[in-house]
Amino acid sequence: MGTQLRLRSTKILLINLGAIGSEVVKNLVLGGINSLEIMDSSKLKEEDFSSQFFLPDKPENIGKLKVPLVIDQIKDLNNRVNLTINTATFESVFDYEDRANDYLSNFDLIIATEMPKAFMIQLNSYTRKLNIPLYVAGMHGMFGYVLLDLIKHTSVVTKDMGNQPRRPNTKINSNKLISDVSYDEKEKKENITIIDTYKPISEMFSSKELPNQLNRRQLKRLSAAFPLIFTLFDVEKPVYIEDSLDVDMLREKASLVCEKHDIPTAVITDEYLNFFSRQAFTEFAPVAALIGGCLAQDVIQYLSKKESPINNCLIVDTIRSEMPIYVL
Amino acid sequence: MVGAGGIGCELLKNLVLSHVGEIHIVDLDSITLSNLNRQFLFRQKDIDKSKSLTVAEAVEAFNYLNVKLVPHHGNIMDSDLFPVSWWSEFSYVFNALDNLEARRYVNQICLYLKKPLMESGTTGYDGQVQPIYPYVSECFDCQPKATPKSFPVCTIRSTPSQPVHCITWAKEFLFAQIFDETSTNDQSEADRANQRRKLESETEDKAEIENMLRENDEFNELRNIVKSKTSTKDSNFFEVLVNKIFSTDIERLLRIDSLWKSRRKPTPLRIESYTKALKELSAERSAKDIVVDETRVWSVLENLFVLQAASSALHERLASSESFISFDKDDDDTLNFVVASANIRAFIFGIELKSKFDIKQIAGNIIPAIATTNAIIAGFSCLAYLNYFNQITSSDSFHKAFSSSSTIFTSIRPNKYITSAALIEPSKKCPSCSHARGILRFSPEDLNNMTLEGLIQLIRDHYGFDDDISVILGKSKLIYDYDLEDNLQKKLTEINGFKAGETLLIQDESDALENLELYIDTNTSGKTLFPTLKLKEKQMDNDGENKDEDMPEQGEVISLDDDEVVELDEPVETRKRGKESLDGSSKKAKL
Ligand SMILES: [Zn+2]
Numbered sequence: 001m002g003t004q005l006r007l008r009s010t011k012i013l014l015i016n017l018g019a020i021g022s023e024v025v026k027n028l029v030l031g032g033i034n035s036l037e038i039m040d041s042s043k044l045k046e047e048d049f050s051s052q053f054f055l056p057d058k059p060e061n062i063g064k065l066k067v068p069l070v071i072d073q074i075k076d077l078n079n080r081v082n083l084t085i086n087t088a089t090f091e092s093v094f095d096y097e098d099r100a101n102d103y104l105s106n107f108d109l110i111i112a113t114e115m116p117k118a119f120m121i122q123l124n125s126y127t128r129k130l131n132i133p134l135y136v137a138g139m140h141g142m143f144g145y146v147l148l149d150l151i152k153h154t155s156v157v158t159k160d161m162g163n164q165p166r167r168p169n170t171k172i173n174s175n176k177l178i179s180d181v182s183y184d185e186k187e188k189k190e191n192i193t194i195i196d197t198y199k200p201i202s203e204m205f206s207s208k209e210l211p212n213q214l215n216r217r218q219l220k221r222l223s224a225a226f227p228l229i230f231t232l233f234d235v236e237k238p239v240y241i242e243d244s245l246d247v248d249m250l251r252e253k254a255s256l257v258c259e260k261h262d263i264p265t266a267v268i269t270d271e272y273l274n275f276f277s278r279q280a281f282t283e284f285a286p287v288a289a290l291i292g293g294c295l296a297q298d299v300i301q302y303l304s305k306k307e308s309p310i311n312n313c314l315i316v317d318t319i320r321s322e323m324p325i326y327v328l
Numbered sequence: 329m330v331g332a333g334g335i336g337c338e339l340l341k342n343l344v345l346s347h348v349g350e351i352h353i354v355d356l357d358s359i360t361l362s363n364l365n366r367q368f369l370f371r372q373k374d375i376d377k378s379k380s381l382t383v384a385e386a387v388e389a390f391n392y393l394n395v396k397l398v399p400h401h402g403n404i405m406d407s408d409l410f411p412v413s414w415w416s417e418f419s420y421v422f423n424a425l426d427n428l429e430a431r432r433y434v435n436q437i438c439l440y441l442k443k444p445l446m447e448s449g450t451t452g453y454d455g456q457v458q459p460i461y462p463y464v465s466e467c468f469d470c471q472p473k474a475t476p477k478s479f480p481v482c483t484i485r486s487t488p489s490q491p492v493h494c495i496t497w498a499k500e501f502l503f504a505q506i507f508d509e510t511s512t513n514d515q516s517e518a519d520r521a522n523q524r525r526k527l528e529s530e531t532e533d534k535a536e537i538e539n540m541l542r543e544n545d546e547f548n549e550l551r552n553i554v555k556s557k558t559s560t561k562d563s564n565f566f567e568v569l570v571n572k573i574f575s576t577d578i579e580r581l582l583r584i585d586s587l588w589k590s591r592r593k594p595t596p597l598r599i600e601s602y603t604k605a606l607k608e609l610s611a612e613r614s615a616k617d618i619v620v621d622e623t624r625v626w627s628v629l630e631n632l633f634v635l636q637a638a639s640s641a642l643h644e645r646l647a648s649s650e651s652f653i654s655f656d657k658d659d660d661d662t663l664n665f666v667v668a669s670a671n672i673r674a675f676i677f678g679i680e681l682k683s684k685f686d687i688k689q690i691a692g693n694i695i696p697a698i699a700t701t702n703a704i705i706a707g708f709s710c711l712a713y714l715n716y717f718n719q720i721t722s723s724d725s726f727h728k729a730f731s732s733s734s735t736i737f738t739s740i741r742p743n744k745y746i747t748s749a750a751l752i753e754p755s756k757k758c759p760s761c762s763h764a765r766g767i768l769r770f771s772p773e774d775l776n777n778m779t780l781e782g783l784i785q786l787i788r789d790h791y792g793f794d795d796d797i798s799v800i801l802g803k804s805k806l807i808y809d810y811d812l813e814d815n816l817q818k819k820l821t822e823i824n825g826f827k828a829g830e831t832l833l834i835q836d837e838s839d840a841l842e843n844l845e846l847y848i849d850t851n852t853s854g855k856t857l858f859p860t861l862k863l864k865e866k867q868m869d870n871d872g873e874n875k876d877e878d879m880p881e882q883g884e885v886i887s888l889d890d891d892e893v894v895e896l897d898e899p900v901e902t903r904k905r906g907k908e909s910l911d912g913s914s915k916k917a918k919l
Contacts, residue, residue: 004654005649005650023703026368026703027699027700027703030365030366030368030699031699031700032365049392050345050392051345052390053341053345053389053390054390055390055392056389057388057389057390057391057392073389076371077368079372158658172742173742173743176742186622186623186685187685213743285341285342285345285346285710286342286345286346286706286707286708286710286711286714287707287711288707289338289341289342289703289704289706289707289710290703290704290707290708290711292703293700293701293703293704293707294700294704294745296700296703297453297698297700297701297704300700307740308742310745311742314745318711321708321734321736321746321748322744322746322748323744323745323746324743324744324745325741325742325743325744325745326743
């Protein structure tokens with residue numbers, strides 16, 4: 001099946017249509033995704049207007065359910081797209097296993113954005129059992145993340161031949177394995193079969209894999225974005241988004257995160273603590289564009305089976321202009 | 329923001345949401361159907377409308393912060409439409425262009441005016457942003473660029489002379505028209521009128537335009553045949569196709585005398601003379617091996633056979649499951665169709681035929697733009713701009729921004745998504761920023777009355793040139809050197825082409841001082857003003873060379889000690905790319 005056809009026949013569920021969600025929807029629809037459901041029970045808030053470009057420019061809508069307000073704008077991107085919405089709350093569906101399984105099994109791929117950690121883990125336990133690939137993404141101002149549990153995925157990547165042929169049974173990293181290579185001598189190409197295996201997202205929170213993939217120097221200059229993003233998974237989102245988080249509380253929790261992941265606590269800097277204290281849970285349009293661009297691109301590549309997807313944690317740090325991918 | 333295409337749409341969205349004060353959008357293009365699937369601000373109903381006007385209107389839907397938007401439909405290189413006074417109003421310039429000439433031009437203007445410029449470009453999954461701080465960081469011209477390959481429509485449609493013209497025709501035109509999604513079936517009168525207007529902008533030959541329009545109608549008929557669900561066995565699709573594209577269309581072209589005055593005429597293919605042989609070949613068992621013989625150039629008969637097989641396979645696919653088929657060099661039916669039809673066309677026009685292998689390379693090189701790459705690059709472009717504005721201090725903001733900005737490439741690896749590299753200083757050999765530049769503002773009186781001799785004397789006085797200089801007007805018109813004194817007594821206005829918006833290049837033939845480029849402008853309110861510039865002594869080439877080859881010490885790319893992780897990518901290439909990223913020459917790929 002061709003990539004375009006596969007995109008067309010894939011049913012995607014997007015949970016939460018925030019800044020990243022809007023970008024993802026736009027990119028997927030442009031990219032040829034034909035069938036999409038958006039699940040979002042949130043009401044329109046004032047801060048949504050800073051970065052969610054599907055919203056009609058009407059402040060009087062504040063307080064109303066958000067998704068019904070944007071559906072026309074999204075359909076307008078491509079009138080052939082089969083777009084549905086679901087405004088049920090997360091709990092009303094996912095607190096009941098039967099209901100959750102019934103609902104989720106309608107989809108071939110799930111993307112969840114801005115999810116509290118407990119929901120994320122709960123959702124992931126369903127997607128694992130149902131064998132549905134899951135992308136999770138979120139942002140904090142100038143920073144963001146994408147976590148992936150695509151369970152197991154095989155792709156065939158075509159690359160130019162190098163000096164040394166690639167060999168079957170070579171590990172690219174602990175979760176990526178070259179299982180087979182065929183050589184096209186005439187075109188000087190190699191067709192590399194790569195098997196990606198993933199772990200449940202819940203295990204990423206206690207992963208000690210980083211020291212195995214970064215050398216001492218890399219560990220030392222690791223950006224504080226990673227531990228601080230992981231710290232915020234365990235911090236309640238403030239009611240007023242402009243409220244800064246307590247820097248000392250952040251520092252303390254972030255140190256624990258560093259210890260848990262076996263990375264030096266010295267990577268936590270005051271500069272980054274201040275960024276995260278001020279920007280936690282805030283949405284920022286150009287950063288959403290980056291994350292939404294990478295996420296949608298990875299989804300399309302995943303469906304094409306011609307590129308090996310991200311495995312398993314992408315961190316976005318726009319202060320340092322870094323986007324490392326860690327195997328947690 | 330120059331360019332309202334793939335990157336431009338995304339960038340404009342980001343800037344509007346980031347609450348920029350006022351944005352001017354310039355683009356000379358109109359929206360085509362193929363734009364719709366990667367440029368999210370355009371809709372079906374916008375086809376043939378101006379890109380700049382349409383995007384400005386479209387972002388109003390989410391212009392929550394009331395950013396002021398001013399669209400301009402026009403060519404950015406038109407100095408009457410966009411004089412230097414217009415340029416000087418901006419505090420920042422974004423290039424979101426796909427054409428080399430315009431990017432160069434904007435780069436030059438930004439050098440004249442010392443405006444910060446954000447360069448961006450994408451090719452497939454590769455993308456790049458490069459902030460340019462004139463004379464502080466590398467400019468767009470500091471690294472040589474490869475000329476992009478694009479051909480006039482008329483060469484492709486009517487007068488091919490190289491194999492690549494035939495391949496482009498087969499892939500971008502023939503195949504796309506018949507099988508791909510990017511074609512409308514029912515054309516309204518308005519569509520036709522627009523199409524006509526478009527063709528008229530490319531050729532003045534009325535007969536040729538009529539011919540192309542008629543061809544289009546007939547392609548719609550062909551498309552209807554393949555789309556109809558009749559069994560492929562009963563279909564006469566192949567016969568109709570071959571007759572049309574290799575006989576009728578060619579005969580029609582031959583009737584346009586103007587095309588063949590100085591060109592070799594094509595010879596229409598007489599399909600009748602192949603029918604019997606084609607039948608015999610089809611009956612042979614070995615015939616199916618032709619398509620796998622990729623390195624041998626097939627005969628015309630073999631090409632016809634392959635075309636027949638590919639046409640029927642594609643027809644079958646459309647009749648059964650697929651609603652359209654896009655060209656993909658790895659989809660053998662599509663490739664075979666393009667190879668065979670390109671070769672038969674080449675035969676008709678007396679052009680060399682190519683092997684399937686060669687054609688696959690050529691056809692595969694035309695890389696499509698990808699919406700997500702544009703989105704990512706536009707995100708970085710906006711962020712780099714915001715970073716610049718956070719850095720500005722009263723003075724020396726370019727130097728401050730220089731050390732805090734980076735060139736960013738998307739290069740997806742198992743352990744990172746992007747590569748960023750520190751900016752580097754301008755190349756001493758750069759044809760654009762290695763010499764002094766400034767704006768020469770003439771009072772209307774001086775512009776009308778001054779002689780060239782008078783101007784040259786003033787230039788010498790201002791900048792300390794000795795006697796031996798040459799002056800070039802515009803791109804290449806020499807108006808003065810020691811051998812050419814004819815113009816000296818002429819008034820400036822009497823020199824053909826001497827006007828505001830043009831440039832003067834003053835070269836010191838004794839090689840003591842660096843070259844000086846002056847942009848001619850008028851100063852309606854007052855005296856003639858020469859730019860205040862201190863010309864440097866000319867650098868010897870050798871100095872520049874050594875500097876350029878030094879690898880900068882800073883930057884991510886060198887620390888590419890990704891160990892085993894690099895394994896996925898071909899190691900040598902990775903390193904090379906890393907180096908290229910630093911010296912910027914990988915920009916070539918982005919054009
Ligand atoms: Zn330069």
